[in-house]
Amino acid sequence: MDRKPVSVKSYANIAIVKYWGKADAERMIPSTSSISLTLENMYTETKLSFLPEDTTGDVMYIDDELQGGKKRNNQGQQGFRSLPY
Numbered sequence: 001m002d003r004k005p006v007s008v009k010s011y012a013n014i015a016i017v018k019y020w021g022k023a024d025a026e027r028m029i030p031s032t033s034s035i036s037l038t039l040e041n042m043y044t045e046t047k048l049s050f051l052p053e054d055t056t057g058d059v060m061y062i063d064d065e066l067q068g069g070k071k072r073n074n075q076g077q078q079g080f081r082s083l084p085y
Contacts, residue, residue, distance in 0.1 A: 003050045005047060005049035006047070006049075007045065007047045007048075008045070008047075009043050009044070010043055010044050010046070011038050011040065012038070012039040012042040012043060013036050013037070013039070014036060014038075014039070015034065015035075015036045016035045016036060016037060017032070017033065017034055017035040018034055019031075019032060019033075019034050020032050
C-alpha cells in the first residue's frame with residue numbers, strides 16, 4: 001500500500017463566458033464556447049499525508065499551524081477515512 005504524501009495546487013480560474021446549453025447532450029457538446037482566465041500567481045495548495053494506522057484522531061494544519069479546539073463536522077476528512085487504502 002502506497003501511503004506517500006500527496007500535494008495538489010489549484011489555480012484560481014475566472015469564467016468570462018460560460019457554456020450555455022448543449023448542442024448535443026448525448027455527446028456532451030456545448031452549444032457555445034467558453035472563455036476563462038486562469039490566474040498564474042493565485043492558487044491554493046493542499047497537502048495530504050497519512051498518519052500511522054494506530055492513530056485515533058485527525059490533525060489539520062493551515063499555513064503550518066496546527067488547528068484545534070474547534071468543533072466541526074469535517075466531511076472531507078470523513079471521506080478520506082472511508083477510502084479503501
